[in-house]
Amino acid sequence: MVAQREPARGTPPGGESEHFVVVFPGYHRAWGHWIAHRLESHGHRTTLQRWDPDREQPLHEALGDLQLASGRVLLVISDVFLQLGPRTEADWNTVLRGYVAEHADRFAAVNLTNRELLPATAVLEPVNLWGVGEEEAERRLLNRLGLSPRRAPAAQTGYTSRYPNDPPDVWGEVPRRNGRFTGRDVILNELQERLMDAEQGAAVCALVGMAGIGKTHIAAEYAHRFGPDYDVVWWVNCDQRNTQRETFGQLAVELGLDRAGDVGERLRTVREALRKNTPSGRWLLIFDGWEDPEEAATFLPHGGSGHVLITSRNKSWRAATDIKQIAAFRRAESTGYLMRRAPHITAEQADEVAGEFQDLPLQLAQAAAWLGEEGMEVPEYLRMVRGVGLTRLESGTMPDDYPYSSLTSWSMLLNKLRKSEPRAVDLLSLCAVFAPGRIPLGLARGIPAAELPDNLRWIASDRSSWARALDSLVNYSVITRESRVQAGESEQNDSVLMHQVVHSVISELTQGRNNDAVRGTVHRLLVEADPGAPNDSRQWGRYAELLPHLLPSIAPSSKERRVQEMLLNCLRYCYNSGEFTLGAELAASIRTEWERFLDSDAQQMLSLATLQGNVLRAAGRFREAQILDADRLERLAEVPRSEGPYEEALMEATSCLAADLRLLGQYDEALQRQERVVEVARRLYGPDEGASLLAQHNLAVGLRLLGRYEEAYDTDLDTLRAREQVLRARHPYTLGSGNSCARDLRLLGRYQEALARQELAMRLQLQVLGAQHPQTLMARHNLMLCQRRAGTPRQDIATAMALLLDQQEQVHSRGHYTTLSLMTDYGNFLREHGDLTLARELLTEAEDGFRALLGPAHPVPTAMQSNAGLVLQIEGERDGALNMFEQALAGVTSLLGPDHPVTLGCALNTSGGRHLAEALEDAHELSRDTLERSRRVLGEDHPLTLSCMVAQAIDLRSLRRRDEARAVESDALERLTRSLGAQHQQTLSARQRTRPYWDYEPYLG
CATH class of the missing domain: 1.25.40.10 (Tetratricopeptide repeat domain)
Known part of the structure; x- marks a missing residue:
């Protein structure tokens, strides 16, 4: 079959010209377009022809069809080109020596590989364009075709491709190209047409389908195949929300944008830059494994001329994007793939194997690896996968719509590896303890051999076995290498990718999670990966990569102190970076395990209680935090008293409970407790130490909530002055005190003073923390209230409030208490200026939200009735x-x-x-x-x-x-x-x- 032919291009301006049919497989589309553009610029006509002949059509007929057009046929070939479809080397050699040799004057070729081609390709006299620059490639092309270059080549209009050997300016962690990628050309070309033809700002398409159907491979092939059309290609792994945010935010660095501030600010900066097509409108974003369409507003630019590609199992993307349902291979794709990987099998046998595995790409990859690597005959292979049961596997290990024979095939492979490559199975046992997706396996190479279990010590000392084991797993399609470590680099940077379905099966078959020694090794790897600086936003990307592996590896069950401190650092990261929901889930899991073997007054448990209360409180789960902190305080009261550590623990627990009580509206009791905290902190540390100043800061919060504004201001001002001396003016705590002073002044009715102080504080907040840090958002909120009370023009405030509400919702959520507060103030402003409909909606939503969060007998929802x-x-x-x-x-x-x-x-x-x-x-x-x-x-x-x-x-x-x-x-x-x-x-x-x-x-x- 001859694929669709693109129309002839390039009308010559006069003089002699030739017509060329530029023939390329889908794999080399970028080269086909570049060659056509260059020939047209020199006055020649071209017809682009994507060529994927079916197995049923003899090669000489397919080549003959290409000659139906006038002019010469220029083949874009490589070793991959000659492997497309179930064609043997003998088939190609026969047609090259016969039909092509007879019509040699009608054929020419360019070669895109440095690997050896079939000997008979010499008849095409291919010119090698591999690894040369654009000018040299153009010179060689024209010379091979016997064409004279124009002195001044005509400029090409339209969306032209860059030279394929020149990568995009920004290339972000796209998986390595799969050299065995087969078929899907119809999908890839349709996808490219959809994105190119979409209106500006609407070029978003979601590839949706079941696990293992090949969505990620299609997206990666799209990036590699069409990469020359873009200046920026950025891949975002969406398995974990925090990883997704960190990876997308890292694009700010690559684009040369302002990298200051927290993750939320970088997200906004990147999204705004892409919307404005800065630095280029030729950008491609790929979000792999994105299952939550509700977060689309956080990441999608909603404008700009770039393209967005999403892979997902969630069909709900239909409401937000164009959607492309990905099904299994077409049977011709299945058989072609199998026969390429296992050349000894026949077309009929390939058809039988494809039917057994329902044309599912993930399972065909495993079957092809087995047949190709082992040279096993198909009847024997099918007899084995159909005849062996795996009753010990848990139900749910494989998706319901996967053929059961898939389990047997994986079991066979593991049994084979245990005999032929046992060290590969050792690595699989480690992989099984991590979460699926990206696995930082190379970290194991950095652990001293003496600290590894006996059966794993070879990892640290035997480099050749390490490489051989990984290569075996890649060859059998169990893993893919995320990056190939170059000579001189540390293998600690080596990471692999394992599909979630494969991970489920391997975890069950290797029983790695049930092996204490293997789990302990993985825990040690996680400790090694801990930067030890959860307060440093520059390290948050590394923590984001750590988090997905903590619970799958059962790290909270470890009794190692280093592992426990690593877990606490991860919780600190969650709190500092604003990942409150994730932090609350992690803290709960840690507590469940630690309560089994740690005393309630152990230092680790006390630290956990503080961090867990902090993330619960920040997430708006006030009552849970209060129960936790009250229980801790009660337990501490039962411990025999001693000076020093006991008093510190008691003070910290009291401070946490006071914070809970303030949020729950019990202001008098909260203030009494906080006054005791201040007294103890000053006695233990002195008045100007950090803990004492924090206690004093919280005391002012309590005074403010009780309406004692003058006292609150005096306390905040004293804290601010001390923090300026101890911590300096740009420390986040000092900035927090500045915000508090401005709030006090506004509540005291000193509007101009409040505005002047908050404007200064706002500038520092932006410089130090970035625009979307939670503390900055609170400062901006207070600034708007100061502006409103001081008489700033109405429109300025209305625009700023609407924008801030959007940012607040992105950083927290619609129902978060800080968002509800802003919603209320925005509603009050709109009511005052005549927009009653929106004002009523916002105020009603905020009141209902506060009542659900705090209960009816709380001052906030009670007073909200006055706004209504x-x-x-x-x-x-x-x-x-x-x-x-x-x-x-x-x-x-x-x-x-x-x-x-x-x-x-x-x-x-x-x-x-x-x-x-x-x-x-x-x-x-x-x-x-x-x-x-x-x-x-x-x-x-x-x-x-x-x-x-x-x-x-x-x-x-x-x-x-x-x-x-x-x-x-x-x-x-x-x-x-x-x-x-x-x-x-x-x-x-x-x-x-x-x-x-x-x-x-x-x-x-």
Whole structure:
């Protein structure tokens, strides 16, 4: 069969020209296009012809079909070209010596390999283009065809390919090209057409299919085959979320972008650069094994002229991308592949084997390896795989839709290796303890032989056996090599890839996980891979690679102290990098194991409790953290007391429980506990040591939550000054104190001071931590609130809030407490400026989220009802609004007391609701009482106090007590002008006698 022919190209501008049919297999598409472009630039016409003749068609007929076109046939050949399809060397030699020799004037060839070709290819007189530069390759091409070069070759328009020997400028960890890749040309060409023809910003395609169907190999072949079309090709392994984020973020470095900041910031930077086609619009992203379409917004650029390719088993990608369902091989592809790998079998036998394994590529690779390496005859092989049962394998080892004979085939291979290459089985036993996917097996080469089990000591000392064992596993299609270690490099960099289906079978057959010595070796490898610096963002990529292997290797069960410290470092990484969900899962697994053999007061358990509480708290799982920390404190109380370590452990446990209580709304008890923590820390370490300053910082949080803003500010300011001296101005803890001071100033009504301090803090946050670090997002949130209170133009704040909400959701989640807080403040802003529909949606979602997270009897969801009442009030639902106001006021009074600033704000709104409901005496009584309390708690000139004065004046005027109203109003306007300025919105609203209101801003600490 002759594949589809592309139209003739390159109309000559005059003079003599020739027509060439450039014939290439799909494997060498890039070369075919480059040759055609070069010939056209010199005034010749070309027809591109992808050539994949079927097995049924004799070779001489297929070659004859190529000559139906006028002009000469230029074959793009290599050793791979001559192996395409089930053609024997004898077939090729016969047709080359016969038919091609008879028509030698119509054929020419270029050779793309440095390996030996069939002797009979000499009739084609192939010119070798392997390993030469573009100018030399063009000169050789023209010389072979007897063509004279143009003095000034015509420029080529359109999407032209670069010279195939020149790789893309950026090439990111694409798996090595599979020299045995067969078929799939229809899929690859259709895929390329889909991506090329898609509208800009929409060139995203997902390859979806069952495990082992060949999705990854298709994606890798696409990258290699079409790589010359791109300037940037970047491969992202998506087996683990944190690995996916780190790998994608690393592209920022390769693109020369700002690499500062955390992973989230690098993600945003890369995504924005690709969207803007910086530095090039010719980019290709490949996400391999991406099973979560909901995370698409975090990674996909949603713009730009590049292409995105995804492999997945999840059909839900249909909603977000173009989808290409990947099925098993076509039977012709199956038989062609088998006969290439095992030349001694017939087409009928290949057909029978393909049918046995249902044309599944993964299983055909294993069958072909067995038949090809062993030279086994097909009848014997099929008899063995059909006749031997594997009843000891667990159900679920293989996917349900895999043929059962696949298990037998793998078992046969393992039995064979045990006899012929036992050291290869040793390596498989190690691989079985790791997780599937990328396995850093080479780390074993760095461990001293004396520290390895007896049967594995050869790994450290016998380099030739190491290479031979790996090569055997590659030849039998058990693993692939991710990278071939070059001479002079350490084998510790050697890593392999193992498919998850293969890993499941090998794990069961080798029983490696049940071997204590093998597990211990893998644990030692993980310890060696630990950078020992979980606080250093430069090392987070290495930790991201470690994490997938911790639980499969049962590392938490290890009693080795070094392994335990490695696990704790991984938890520290999770907390520092923002991987809170992953950290919580890991911490739970570690605790389950450690509780079996460690005392509750062991140092490792105490450290685990602190880290587990931190990640649970940061993930918004407050009650779980509180139960954990309360239990730890209770256990410590039962331990005989001693100085030093005991007091430190008790202090740390108390501090953690105080943090839980603050988040759960138990502010008084939390403050009492935190005061004890401060006292102990200062006694143990002194007032200026890090632990003491952290305790003092947390004390200020408690004071702020209780509405004691002046005390909180004094404490935060003292902490800031000390941290500037001890830690310096750019330390993250110092920046955190700066953010806290700005927040205090804003709550004190000192808006301009707060804005000035937060603007400075924001610049430092960006420089030190990056734009998407959680602390930076909190700082930006506070900056927007400062800007709003200080009177920054409305549109600037609206745009910034919308962008921040998107970033917040990417870094945490929609339901995370910090996202809910921002959602509330954004909703309040939109309500104030007339977008009631979106405001209502955001405020309702935030209130429901807080109630689900904290329960109904918590100050935050209780006070949120006041925000809902303001929306109803604007919509004209006066009764509903007043009901919300009254419920909020009653609730927060009970929970926080009548003098808390939140209670005063709710009271202000309630008095306004009563006024609109014409309960004028009730409104006046409440506004008068609220004003008195606000003066006492917040001071005469606080903005909330002044709002209460304006509300009181309105209520007095409604009761016809005009002289009193005039006096109160005049005093309020004078104070507003002096403290906020004559043009501030609150001052202008007071002059217009607009009833003031109060927005509740949720804050958990």
